[in-house]
Amino acid sequence: MKDGPGSAGVTVIAEPDAAAPAAAASAAQTIKDGAANLARQATDKARDYVAEGKTRAGGALDEVSRLMGDAADAVDEKIGPQYGQYARTAAEGIAGFSESLKAKEIEDLMADATAFVRKSPAVAIGIAAALGFVVARLVKAGLDSADDTAQVTSPTKSPDA
Known part of the structure; x- marks a missing residue:
């Protein structure tokens, strides 16, 4: 048999590239490293958001506590000291909860939340639904307010003018 372009019935088997498995392993490792890096970045970003939320919640609870303390004097006068x-x-109680919240580490808060959901899943679902309802109402109120300010009425002319 002849070797060449015109020969019939000759099968050429290519030798497998010895570097292919190493290249595949390198590509797989690169993908794993990239995924781990993205997961680390997402975790860091989530921790930043939780820390910011913790700070805001602590401030809001302090404000509610202060307002309730101020209102207590008015309640004394109008309804009675009891x-x-x-x-x-x-x-x-609210001030104590606020201080406790501010003192806890993020990991502790996450562990507490996880334990609460496992202990009382129905209550956790109810709280989530209530918060969702409140957020939806706030968003709707904000959108309605934006629509009201966007609608400008033009002055009407009187018929005798």
Whole structure:
């Protein structure tokens, strides 16, 4: 048999490239490293958001506590000191919760939330639904407010002018 372009019935078998498995392993490792890097970045970003939320929640709870403490004096005058004391006790409880929240590490907060959901899944679902409803109402109110300010009425001319 002849070797060449015109020969019939000759089968040429190519030798496998010895570097192919190493290249595939290198590509797989590159993909794994990239995925690990993205996961690390996402985790860092999530931690940043949680830390910011923790700070904001602590500030908001401090404000609610202060407002309730201020309102307790008015409750003393209008309803009676016993009810004012209830308001002060509630304000102290909120302030204590705020301090506890600010003192905890993010990992501890996540562990507490996970434990709460495992312990009381129905309550957790109810809280999530209520928060979703509140957020939806706030967004709708914001959109309605934006629509109201965007609608400008033109002045009408009187018929005798």
